[in-house]
Structure formats: C-alpha cells, structure tokens
Amino acid sequence: MEKASVSSLAMAEKSSEEMVVSSDPTTSPQRVLTIVESDSDSVQNESDLQIPDYLQNTYWWAYLHPNAVRFFERQWLVNLILWGNFARLRDHALAEIGDRLEGRNLQVACVYGDFTPKVAQRLAPDARLDVVDIAPVQLENLKKKIDGVANVHLQRQDSTRLRIADGHYDNTIVFFLLHEQPLEARVETIREAVRVTRPGGKVIFVDYHRPSLINPFRYVMIPILRLLEPFAMDMWRKEIIDWLPESMRPAQVEKETYFGGLYQKVVFTR
Numbered sequence: 136m137e138k139a140s141v142s143s144l145a146m147a148e149k150s151s152e153e154m155v156v157s158s159d160p161t162t163s164p165q166r167v168l169t170i171v172e173s174d175s176d177s178v179q180n181e182s183d184l185q186i187p188d189y190l191q192n193t194y195w196w197a198y199l200h201p202n203a204v205r206f207f208e209r210q211w212l213v214n215l216i217l218w219g220n221f222a223r224l225r226d227h228a229l230a231e232i233g234d235r236l237e238g239r240n241l242q243v244a245c246v247y248g249d250f251t252p253k254v255a256q257r258l259a260p261d262a263r264l265d266v267v268d269i270a271p272v273q274l275e276n277l278k279k280k281i282d283g284v285a286n287v288h289l290q291r292q293d294s295t296r297l298r299i300a301d302g303h304y305d306n307t308i309v310f311f312l313l314h315e316q317p318l319e320a321r322v323e324t325i326r327e328a329v330r331v332t333r334p335g336g337k338v339i340f341v342d343y344h345r346p347s348l349i350n351p352f353r354y355v356m357i358p359i360l361r362l363l364e365p366f367a368m369d370m371w372r373k374e375i376i377d378w379l380p381e382s383m384r385p386a387q388v389e390k391e392t393y394f395g396g397l398y399q400k401v402v403f404t405r
C-alpha cells in the first residue's frame with residue numbers, strides 16, 4: 136500500500152518505464168525528460184518554481200495564507216461559495232471518469248472540500264492519482280485529507296509548465312482553476328493538461344461559464360467576480376476550446392452547463 140505523499144521537490148514515478156521528471160530546471164518539459172527509475176521520490180531543483188504573481192497578489196487570502204486553509208477548509212463553505220452546487224459539480228466531474236478509476240490520473244490543483252478524497256475512493260487498486268499544486272500549504276492541507284489513501288501522490292508543480300511526459304495520463308481533471316488564472320497562464324494550463332493526456336484519454340474541466348440572461352445569479356455574480364476574481368469573467372466570454380491552438384484540438388469536445396449556465400463541464404477526448 137502506497138501512502139499519499141507530498142513531494143515539494145519533484146514528480147516521482149514508481150514505474151521504471153516512465154519518463155516523468157526533467158532534472159534540469161532550465162529544460163522545457165516538452166523537449167527533454169529524464170527517465171526516473173527509482174522507488175523513492177526523486178529530487179529536483181525547485182528554484183524555478185515560484186508562486187505566480189496572480190496567486191500572490193489576488194488570491195493570497197484564499198490559498199496561500201495559513202489562515203485561509205483554516206477558514207475555507209469546510210465542506211459547507213465550499214458548497215456555499217458555489218451556491219450549493221459543489222457536490223453536484225464534483226459528481227459531474229467524477230461521472231466522466233466512471234465508478235472505478237483505472238490507469239494514471241492527474242488532478243491539476245488542489246481543491247477545498249472533499250473533491251480529491253472522492254476521486255481517490257474510486258481508484259482501482261492498481262490505479263494512481265497524482266495531484267499537483269504550486270502552493271505548499273495547499274499540498275500539506277490535502278495530505279491531511281487523503282492521508283492513508285493508497286495510490287494518491289501529491290507533487291509541487293506549476294500547471295503552466297508541468298514536468299510530465301507527453302501523453303502520460305489517462306485522465307486529467309482541472310476543477311475550478313482556469314477562472315483564477317490570467318489569460319497567459321490559463322492558455323498554458325489548458326495546453327499542458329491536453330499535452331500530458333494520452334490520445335483517447337479525457338481532459339475534464341469544470342469552471343464558471345456565462346449564465347443565461349434570465350438567470351438572476353448572473354447579476355449577483357458580476358460584482359462578486361469583478362471584486363474577488365478579476366480573471367473569472369473571461370470564462371463568460373470564450374469557450375475553453377478556443378484557448379487551445381488548432382494543432383492541439385482534441386478529437387471530441389463535449390460541454391454541459393449547469394445552474395442556469397453559471398457553471399460548465401467541458402470534456403476533451405484526445
């Protein structure tokens with residue numbers, strides 16, 4: 136039984152066949168990847184892994200401050216923030232990967248509440264879930280929530296430049312991250328999520344979306360998002376697929392919206 140572990144320094148892969156980690160921080164993960172053949176977490180220079188400006192400047196109160204974790208890590212609160220839709224949206228994301236989660240799976244960025252524990256519950260015995268996040272405090276928090284769960288691995292990584300080989304994962308989940316990122320970071324996160332997912336695999340995004348004109352929450356959310364989430368309104372203006380270059384477009388794109396269009400699930404099948 137493998138226990139959940141936080142590796143702030145590296146992505147480590149137990150399998151000898153996988154190419155996962157670039158040992159040279161100056162090297163783009165797309166160009167050169169170093170084969171890791173170790174049963175222990177490998178060590179990688181993390182000096183180039185920095186908290187992005189948008190997280191530091193805009194979201195420090197939500198994700199970086201230790202009090203943020205103490206305050207927000209409440210199931211009822213994350214549910215309230217999504218107007219009572221957290222469980223429903225979580226379950227729509229989970230439905231995409233099925234009752235039994237096989238193979239290699241990636242969650243890009245931690246989430247308050249029971250999102251990861253619920254994903255972990257579905258893992259087949261020989262399946263694996265990797266969760267990456269840039270904020271050490273979030274990884275530490277998640278570690279407590281999934282401690283003792285086999286086959287869940289936490290790694291400090293930047294979603295905009297994942298140190299992961301092309302096509303490594305069967306499924307990749309990005310739950311409510313895109314709306315927090317400014318355009319450049321969002322585009323890179325989408326590209327990276329697609330790049331690390333194998334042909335035929337799924338990339339699942341759940342995030343904000345433009346609500347219908349008759350949805351009263353449309354008018355409630357505009358000032359809230361403008362005040363607290365300055366990049367989120369971008370999700371109202373453009374489809375996620377349109378941030379992906381033509382050359383990377385997946386074979387299939389499915390989109391569902393919920394709660395009068397305020398939320399969306401978009402699934403790319405590569």
Ligand SMILES: C[S@@+](CC[C@H](N)C(=O)[O-])C[C@H]1O[C@@H](n2cnc3c(N)ncnc32)[C@H](O)[C@@H]1O
Binds near residue numbers: 198248267311
């Ligand atoms: C997934 S989003 C928010 C999800 C949801 N609102 C919740 O309830 O937590 C927040 C997470 O994204 C992480 N994050 C933001 N930018 C990131 C990046 N470039 N790379 C990796 N993680 C990032 C933050 O550290 C934070 O843990």
